[in-house]
Amino acid sequence: xxxxxxxxxxxxxxxxxxxxxVLFLVAKKFKVEEDPLIDVVEATMPGANCGGCGFAGCxxxxxxxxxxxxxxxxxxxxxxxxxxxxxAAHLGVTVEEKAPMVAxxxxxxxxxxxxxxxxxxxxxxxxxxxSLYSGDTACRYGCLGGGDCENACQFGAIKVNSxxxxxxxxxxxxxxxxxxVRACPKGIIELRNKGPKNRRVYVSCMNQDxxxxxxxxxxxxxxxxxxxxxxxxxxxxxxxxNLSYIDxxxxxxxxxxxxxxxxxxxHAVNFPPKPAAPATPEAAPAAAPAPAAETPKx
Amino acid sequence: MRRxxxxxxxxxCDCKISADSAIEIFxxxxxxxxxxxxxxxxxAKPLVQKGDKVKAGQLIGASAGFISANIHSSVSGTVxxxxxxxxxxxxxxxxxxxDVEGDEWEESxxxxxxxxxxxKLGPAEIIKRIADCGIVGMGGASFPTHVKLSPPPGKKAEFxxxxxAECEPYLTSxxxxxxEYPEEVLLxxxxxxxxxxxxxxxxxxxxxxxxxxxxxxxxxxxxxxEIKVVPLKKKYPQGGxxxxxxxxxxxxxxxxxxxxxxxxxxxxxxxxxxxxxxxQKNKPLFEGVMTITGQCLGGQHNFLVRTGTTFDRILEYVGxxxxxxxxxxxxxxxxxxxxxxxxxxxxxxxxxxLLLTEEQTRRRAEGECIRCGKCVEACPMGLEPYLLNKxxxxxxxxxxxxxxxxxxxxxxxxxxTCPAYIPLLDYIRxxxxxxxxxxxxRPKK
Numbered sequence: 088x089x090x091x092x093x094x095x096x097x098x099x100x101x102x103x104x105x106x107x108x109v110l111f112l113v114a115k116k117f118k119v120e121e122d123p124l125i126d127v128v129e130a131t132m133p134g135a136n137c138g139g140c141g142f143a144g145c146x147x148x149x150x151x152x153x154x155x156x157x158x159x160x161x162x163x164x165x166x167x168x169x170x171x172x173x174x175a176a177h178l179g180v181t182v183e184e185k186a187p188m189v190a191x192x193x194x195x196x197x198x199x200x201x202x203x204x205x206x207x208x209x210x211x212x213x214x215x216x217x218s219l220y221s222g223d224t225a226c227r228y229g230c231l232g233g234g235d236c237e238n239a240c241q242f243g244a245i246k247v248n249s250x251x252x253x254x255x256x257x258x259x260x261x262x263x264x265x266x267x268v269r270a271c272p273k274g275i276i277e278l279r280n281k282g283p284k285n286r287r288v289y290v291s292c293m294n295q296d297x298x299x300x301x302x303x304x305x306x307x308x309x310x311x312x313x314x315x316x317x318x319x320x321x322x323x324x325x326x327x328x329n330l331s332y333i334d335x336x337x338x339x340x341x342x343x344x345x346x347x348x349x350x351x352x353x354h355a356v357n358f359p360p361k362p363a364a365p366a367t368p369e370a371a372p373a374a375a376p377a378p379a380a381e382t383p384k385x
Numbered sequence: 386m387r388r389x390x391x392x393x394x395x396x397x398c399d400c401k402i403s404a405d406s407a408i409e410i411f412x413x414x415x416x417x418x419x420x421x422x423x424x425x426x427x428x429a430k431p432l433v434q435k436g437d438k439v440k441a442g443q444l445i446g447a448s449a450g451f452i453s454a455n456i457h458s459s460v461s462g463t464v465x466x467x468x469x470x471x472x473x474x475x476x477x478x479x480x481x482x483x484d485v486e487g488d489e490w491e492e493s494x495x496x497x498x499x500x501x502x503x504x505k506l507g508p509a510e511i512i513k514r515i516a517d518c519g520i521v522g523m524g525g526a527s528f529p530t531h532v533k534l535s536p537p538p539g540k541k542a543e544f545x546x547x548x549x550a551e552c553e554p555y556l557t558s559x560x561x562x563x564x565e566y567p568e569e570v571l572l573x574x575x576x577x578x579x580x581x582x583x584x585x586x587x588x589x590x591x592x593x594x595x596x597x598x599x600x601x602x603x604x605x606x607x608x609x610x611e612i613k614v615v616p617l618k619k620k621y622p623q624g625g626x627x628x629x630x631x632x633x634x635x636x637x638x639x640x641x642x643x644x645x646x647x648x649x650x651x652x653x654x655x656x657x658x659x660x661x662x663x664x665q666k667n668k669p670l671f672e673g674v675m676t677i678t679g680q681c682l683g684g685q686h687n688f689l690v691r692t693g694t695t696f697d698r699i700l701e702y703v704g705x706x707x708x709x710x711x712x713x714x715x716x717x718x719x720x721x722x723x724x725x726x727x728x729x730x731x732x733x734x735x736x737x738x739l740l741l742t743e744e745q746t747r748r749r750a751e752g753e754c755i756r757c758g759k760c761v762e763a764c765p766m767g768l769e770p771y772l773l774n775k776x777x778x779x780x781x782x783x784x785x786x787x788x789x790x791x792x793x794x795x796x797x798x799x800x801x802t803c804p805a806y807i808p809l810l811d812y813i814r815x816x817x818x819x820x821x822x823x824x825x826x827r828p829k830k
């Protein structure tokens with residue numbers, strides 16, 4: 088009994104030692120040379136592995152940065168400028184500041200604005216709905232409300248409002264990784280500049296039908312009337328295919344277009360409430376579309 | 386022992402409640418919306434402009450490519466517009482809108498009801514006539530018929546199978562054609578056999594249609610001896626091409642293969658009738674038999690409807706949509722499409738409008754998959770639907786391809802049989818579409 092015990096201990100110890108030596112030699116012989124900088128860079132990454140940078144994960148991004156020794160065209164949307172500065176410091180290169188972005192839902196076809204023309208009873212998934220029909224309203228460009236964006240978001244930053252059936256973005260949580268943009272089959276979600284003090288002006292509509300058709304389908308639709316294009320002093324607005332688009336790089340947030348839009352399709356968010364007396368005559372009708380225009384969050 | 390296909394299949398209700406309603410001619414509406422995309426492949430190019438006068442049977446849309454088809458006006462009148470108009474799913478498709486005036490047909494069309502038995506045209510002329518007349522498969526997929534009758538080089542057809550299975554519940558349009566116009570259907574088959582250069586033909590009919598089998602047998606016994614009637618044991622999806630070939634001949638179409646790989650060409654009964662009219666009567670395809678049915682509907686109908694009649698016009702004619710109707714389906718209940726836009730118009734292959742009640746269409750709450758394997762048993766293509774569903778939901782495209790999602794015929798047997806009411810086909814269909822897109826985008830070897 089005692090000897091069995093002793094023999095077992097001895098044999099296992101000798102085996103263990105032998106294998107340890109073998110492992111040591113093998114590890115020496117087949118050592119993979121890897122830049123230790125990769126580990127350092129990876130440690131500075133947020134570790135979300137969301138793929139927002141276009142690489143398979145944080146490790147792959149770190150590898151790509153270290154190997155190419157340049158940060159051109161590389162950006163971690165989750166970590167933002169702070170992380171990119173650290174990465175640049177580790178690599179000894181400089182990096183350009185990028186304006187922070189945020190996901191913007193360009194549809195305001197809420198249940199109140201858009202009448203339902205049919206009722207869908209199939210699987211709740213935008214991808215499936217989009218393959219079957221144009222949507223349960225007369226607007227075939229608008230949000231289907233299936234929540235594919237919500238399911239794609241790793242940060243809990245986008246949620247479909249159960250009352251309006253339109254997704255809403257939590258600006259503090261949104262990292263602009265672009266997962267929702269890729270998930271939306273209608274291409275409604277866009278990454279836009281977050282703007283100074285988070286203030287932004289954008290067209291909350293994707294409808295490319297002619298004015299009358301669009302208006303009939305949704306009371307908040309862009310009807311392509313070009314009033315905003317004419318009033319914009321900075322040339323930031325273009326109207327193509329009956330749909331207005333505001334270039335966020337040119338927009339100076341004057342909000343003249345917001346006041347001019349007859350359907351309230353242009354949204355201005357995070358601005359303080361306007362003073363009671365309008366400063367310019369153009370701003371006078373601002374009171375009418377105000378409820379839509381001053382929604383604190385889209 | 387009646388023959389049927391060897392793998393999978395389900396037995397939904399028969400529900401052929403409109404079987405005894407003879408084909409009625411649907412009155413001409415005031416406005417026609419004729420789609421330029423009534424077939425698989427490239428949409429036709431409109432040849433008319435606003436204000437033009439057209440006659441029934443006049444070419445108004447030209448075939449745009451090999452896999453495309455001509456479109457003819459189904460009525461006489463004035464073109465009111467050539468513009469995009471929403472189809473039954475609400476997506477805009479180019480339409481020619483015609484305001485109906487009278488009912489004048491092209492002079493070249495033989496409008497008599499005499500049966501023309503002598504086939505004067507040669508094989509090449511027949512195929513040309515079929516292409517000119519814009520004949521497409523009436524079984525649902527609307528594949529241009531002239532393409533199917535021109536086997537690719539190196540492939541040879543051995544025989545033709547006429548598809549009279551009509552395995553979808555409710556539908557009776559093919560049945561009525563076989564009972565009321567059996568000789569025309571058989572002549573259509575004879576014409577296509579001449580075009581293909583084959584001497585043997587079959588017509589597969591499910592055994593829930595004894596009158597059709599009887600009518601066909603009477604004719605094939607005396608004058609159409611080259612065509613054999615094959616009664617089939619009722620099972621869904623017998624009308625699927627690959628299943629029908631298996632049921633009638635026992636041959637198996639290989640994965641990703643076409644029926645012609647087994648030396649068979651399959652054509653629907655409705656197509657056969659259209660071919661007869663095109664070749665013997667010079668009549669382009671601009672009308673077809675449609676079943677208007679549903680338990681909630683007062684009367685059951687089989688109408689001969691001109692292409693381009695709007696769905697709401699048809700429903701208005703049968704007394705409006707009943708209060709109890711919750712879903713309107715174009716096609717059969719298994720593979721048809723729910724109509725979200727009732728102002729859409731019929732196309733060449735529209736076979737039915739089916740009205741179902743809330744009780745009949747209600748989707749029950751989805752449960753968990755317990756891997757009971759019922760879907761695997763039911764799949765007529767030998768796939769594993771429970772697995773494809775999971776892979777599609779997870780977005781695993783390579784694994785989907787490995788498990789042959791591209792072989793799915795979207796028959797819905799898996800979803801029909803699932804005891805947990807999992808919407809298997811919804812996810813498999815989108816997964817299949819994604820995989821097909823990836824496969825097509827690969828460089829060809």
